[in-house]
Amino acid sequence: MLVRQDNEVQYQFLKIPTLEQTQQIISLYREQGWWQAYDEGQEQLLPRLISGSHCFVIATSGTTVLGIGRAISDGVSDAYIQDVTVRKEYRNRGVGGGILRTLLNRLHDDGIPWIGLIAEPGSSNLYLRAGFHEMPGSIPMLMIREL
Numbered sequence: 001m002l003v004r005q006d007n008e009v010q011y012q013f014l015k016i017p018t019l020e021q022t023q024q025i026i027s028l029y030r031e032q033g034w035w036q037a038y039d040e041g042q043e044q045l046l047p048r049l050i051s052g053s054h055c056f057v058i059a060t061s062g063t064t065v066l067g068i069g070r071a072i073s074d075g076v077s078d079a080y081i082q083d084v085t086v087r088k089e090y091r092n093r094g095v096g097g098g099i100l101r102t103l104l105n106r107l108h109d110d111g112i113p114w115i116g117l118i119a120e121p122g123s124s125n126l127y128l129r130a131g132f133h134e135m136p137g138s139i140p141m142l143m144i145r146e147l
Contacts, residue, residue: 009066009095011102014056022046024065024085032085032120054110057097057102059086059095066090069099071107071115079107081117083084083127096123 001115017025026046029035050056054073060064067086073079081103086095117125118140 006061006098008061008062010100011057012060013102013106014050014058017047017050018062021065025042025058025068028065028068028085028087029083031088034083034085047120048112053082055106057099059099069096069103071103073107073110073112075110075112077112078114078116080114081115084117084123090125097130100126104130116123 014021026035050070052072053070054075056068056070058068065087067084067090069084070082071079072082081100084096084099084103086099112126115132116135117127117132119132124134
């Protein structure tokens with residue numbers, strides 16, 4: 001379902017990816033270092049990741065997936081922005097901002113008041129411009145269990 005279009009870039013929510021979209025999205029995850037060695041050969045993980053998200057956005061130009069982003073949420077009070085990334089050759093062209101605006105509009109339309117995220121190094125300006133602020137005294141934490 002097409003949500004919005006900026007120039008040549010279309011932003012749409014994705015529920016069930018095509019095989020071509022799956023391959024391109026996994027490529028984006030690999031490019032960011034988010035697709036781990038234990039994920040290799042498990043392409044069925046991506047449709048589960050998409051369907052388990054509150055919403056999943058792709059930015060496309062023609063059939064090329066330029067970027068992605070998703071939100072996870074309880075659907076009532078809290079949401080977290082996850083996995084916002086854009087292909088390196090399309091960065092600094094407004095694509096990441098378009099993905100973020102599409103996610104935020106959906107979360108606001110769904111009545112979710114609290115939206116958090118952990119910004120990757122070098123990406124905080126994107127989120128600050130969108131109205132996010134740093135959370136003093138908070139410490140991001142992570143646990144990764146090797147499978």
